[in-house]
Amino acid sequence: MSNNVDKTPDSKSHDSSRRQFIGYGAAAMAGLAIAPGITLFDLAHGRAPEEAASSKVRWGMLIDSGKCATGCNDCVSACGKENGFSGSRETDSQWIRKVEIKDLRNGQSHSLPMMCQHCEHPPCVDVCPTGASFKRADGIVLVDRHICIGCRYCMMACPYKARSFVHEELQDQNPDVPRGKGCVEACTLCVHRVDRGGQPACADACSAAGHNAILFGDLNDPNSEISKRVATLATTQVRGDLGLNVGVRYQGI
Amino acid sequence: MNIDAFRKIEERAFYALAALLGLVVLIGLGAAHYMETHGHVVTGMTNQIVWGLPHVFAVFMIVAASGVLNVASIGSVFGKPVYKARAPLSALLAIALLAGGLTVLMLDLGRPDRLIVAMTHFNFKSIFALNVILYTGFFAIVAAYIWTMMDRKVKGFSKYAGFSAFIWRLALTTATGSIFGFLVARQAYSSAILAPMFIIMSFSYGLAVFIVVQSFMYAWNGLTLDEAILRRMKNLLATFVGAVFYFTIVYHMTNLYFAKQWDFERFILLDGGIFTTLFWVGQIAIGTLIPLAMLLHPTLGINSKSVLFSALLIILGGFAQLYVIIIGGQAFPLSIFPGMQETSTFFDGAIHHYNPSLPEFLLGLGGIGIALLITTIAVRILHFVPQDDFHHVSKDALTD
Numbered sequence: 321m322s323n324n325v326d327k328t329p330d331s332k333s334h335d336s337s338r339r340q341f342i343g344y345g346a347a348a349m350a351g352l353a354i355a356p357g358i359t360l361f362d363l364a365h366g367r368a369p370e371e372a373a374s375s376k377v378r379w380g381m382l383i384d385s386g387k388c389a390t391g392c393n394d395c396v397s398a399c400g401k402e403n404g405f406s407g408s409r410e411t412d413s414q415w416i417r418k419v420e421i422k423d424l425r426n427g428q429s430h431s432l433p434m435m436c437q438h439c440e441h442p443p444c445v446d447v448c449p450t451g452a453s454f455k456r457a458d459g460i461v462l463v464d465r466h467i468c469i470g471c472r473y474c475m476m477a478c479p480y481k482a483r484s485f486v487h488e489e490l491q492d493q494n495p496d497v498p499r500g501k502g503c504v505e506a507c508t509l510c511v512h513r514v515d516r517g518g519q520p521a522c523a524d525a526c527s528a529a530g531h532n533a534i535l536f537g538d539l540n541d542p543n544s545e546i547s548k549r550v551a552t553l554a555t556t557q558v559r560g561d562l563g564l565n566v567g568v569r570y571q572g573i
Numbered sequence: 574m575n576i577d578a579f580r581k582i583e584e585r586a587f588y589a590l591a592a593l594l595g596l597v598v599l600i601g602l603g604a605a606h607y608m609e610t611h612g613h614v615v616t617g618m619t620n621q622i623v624w625g626l627p628h629v630f631a632v633f634m635i636v637a638a639s640g641v642l643n644v645a646s647i648g649s650v651f652g653k654p655v656y657k658a659r660a661p662l663s664a665l666l667a668i669a670l671l672a673g674g675l676t677v678l679m680l681d682l683g684r685p686d687r688l689i690v691a692m693t694h695f696n697f698k699s700i701f702a703l704n705v706i707l708y709t710g711f712f713a714i715v716a717a718y719i720w721t722m723m724d725r726k727v728k729g730f731s732k733y734a735g736f737s738a739f740i741w742r743l744a745l746t747t748a749t750g751s752i753f754g755f756l757v758a759r760q761a762y763s764s765a766i767l768a769p770m771f772i773i774m775s776f777s778y779g780l781a782v783f784i785v786v787q788s789f790m791y792a793w794n795g796l797t798l799d800e801a802i803l804r805r806m807k808n809l810l811a812t813f814v815g816a817v818f819y820f821t822i823v824y825h826m827t828n829l830y831f832a833k834q835w836d837f838e839r840f841i842l843l844d845g846g847i848f849t850t851l852f853w854v855g856q857i858a859i860g861t862l863i864p865l866a867m868l869l870h871p872t873l874g875i876n877s878k879s880v881l882f883s884a885l886l887i888i889l890g891g892f893a894q895l896y897v898i899i900i901g902g903q904a905f906p907l908s909i910f911p912g913m914q915e916t917s918t919f920f921d922g923a924i925h926h927y928n929p930s931l932p933e934f935l936l937g938l939g940g941i942g943i944a945l946l947i948t949t950i951a952v953r954i955l956h957f958v959p960q961d962d963f964h965h966v967s968k969d970a971l972t973d
């Protein structure tokens with residue numbers, strides 16, 4: 321199976337009890353074997369349900385660490401609220417975290433959010449044995465939570481430590497964002513919002529706090545704000561030496 | 574030494590041993606069940622140390638599985654009669670160890686219930702998926718190989734089967750080593766030397782396991798291993814241990830050559846706490862220098878008890894080595910912003926800690942139980958005990 325096909329489903333199945341059912345039992349697994357198209361992101365309202373994510377678009381973010389405030393954690397809290405995680409024990413999921421970095425040569429420090437960089441050539445997708453890790457045509461890297469066997473090889477392979485493994489049973493989940501014990505997960509770029517024409521919760525929260533450090537947009541559209549800024553400003557790809565061509569860019573570091 | 578002597582394994586002792594091993598397996602399965610129902614939160618694994626003790630056990634068994642087949646390869650492919658007599662046992666151990674290792678690997682998955690998914694969804698780019706195919710093929714080829722050795726009607730094919738198994742197992746170990754080699758962002762694993770190092774490790778661990786099992790079988794049957802055979806096997810073992818030692822030195826020297834790897838080397842070799850101790854005491858002293866000295870010693874080297882003891886030390890050292898490679902490699906933080914100091918709530922830039930839990934250990938032990946149980950039962954019902962027929966072994970075949 322090719323890795324960059326769009327696996328977003330035709331979304332005739334909104335029924336979450338059905339999704340629950342899929343979580344259990346061998347019969348359901350056999351069903352999954354022949355219907356890998358049934359994935360978690362079955363609420364695609366931004367575009368017509370049968371319309372596939374298009375490769376004309378490449379979703380990305382530009383993060384301005386100059387605007388990102390040390391001590392501000394609004395993007396992280398917003399992400400946790402949106403996607404249903406909290407806590408910072410070593411076993412807790414953290415799809416996004418604030419990283420404080422200090423240049424050892426000149427002593428300069430920066431604060432910035434770090435999350436899945438939505439690589440164009442994602443190592444997590446390359447190593448995933450089942451194909452559960454995949455990249456949509458529009459550049460968003462996701463985990464198909466029904467195919468992930470929880471081997472955690474993707475976590476070993478990701479250079480950004482962007483992925484988390486669900487270590488225990490979860491309660492009170494957002495039905496838009498199914499998560500589950502024993503599977504690996506990461507930032508989805510709030511695909512459920514993006515597909516409805518919105519933007520990631522972190523970007524919204526950052527604007528709401530008045531920092532505007534996170535700019536979301538289409539890197540393929542030369543007229544988008546993000547493309548213009550990437551074209552004119554000095555932006556960085558974190559670990560650019562790895563040649564992964566990430567979708568999340570940084571400015572000011 | 575005749576077949577009958579070996580077949581008279583005392584009934585009761587056999588059942589007691591089988592029951593004991595069965596119990597170890599059951600406890601291991603129970604531990605896996607506990608981990609699955611509660612989630613990995615009951616293990617020492619975290620989002621920082623994602624592969625823990627079960628991987629150490631599993632990788633040891635998988636690597637040893639391919640190495641133990643070396644004995645058969647030397648017999649069939651290179652035509653050495655002493656090894657040929659040991660080929661069936663060697664092939665059996667290969668299957669048994671692989672079964673044990675894979676079971677542990679599988680039961681440590683987040684979703685072991687999705688085995689069918691793993692078998693039906695393949696990402697052919699993934700080295701992991703390639704490994705699954707190689708493991709499955711290994712079972713088939715080695716089983717066929719055992720058949721050609723046991724059944725006179727197909728004996729003519731034995732050499733071909735042996736040769737295929739030989740090639741297959743090299744591919745298998747290379748692929749196992751490459752699982753780590755693909756993790757380019759992790760400093761511990763970005764070395765090209767890892768794959769060949771795994772092959773040589775497999776030779777050493779595999780032969781050590783073989784010698785332990787063989788010693789046990791001889792003792793069980795009240796037999797003594799011929800000194801000439803013992804001498805050859807221990808010389809081979811010493812060669813392998815020396816080769817692993819050499820690769821270990823090269824691995825660390827090449828890392829030291831690259832300035833960006835210094836921090837990592839400092840961690841493993843000097844101030845990594847448990848990992849440094851395991852490296853120097855476990856891998857180097859217990860797993861390499863002491864057994865090497867014993868094996869090469871003029872009198873200890875030909876004493877079957879001390880050879881057995883050396884083999885056990887090599888196995889322990891192997892576990893230490895894999896612990897350092899697998900867990901030490903993850904404990905050292907990823908450098909996401911090279912040249913910068915990093916801190917975060919997700920433990921960026923910090924050394925990660927791992928406290929293995931009892932269930933993980935029991936699961937690993939259960940895997941060893943599986944390997945030994947398969948061996949014990951198979952040895953009893955089929956002819957796996959080496960039969961050296963000295964009338965047919967020319968003298969020069971015994972001296973090299």
Ligand code: SF4
Nearest residue numbers: 436437439442444478
């Ligand atoms: S940042 Fe990590 S998880 Fe995200 S696409 Fe890249 S390799 Fe995969």
Ligand code: SF4
Nearest residue numbers: 448468469471472474
């Ligand atoms: S943990 Fe899941 S998503 Fe990650 S590599 Fe394994 S199967 Fe793929």
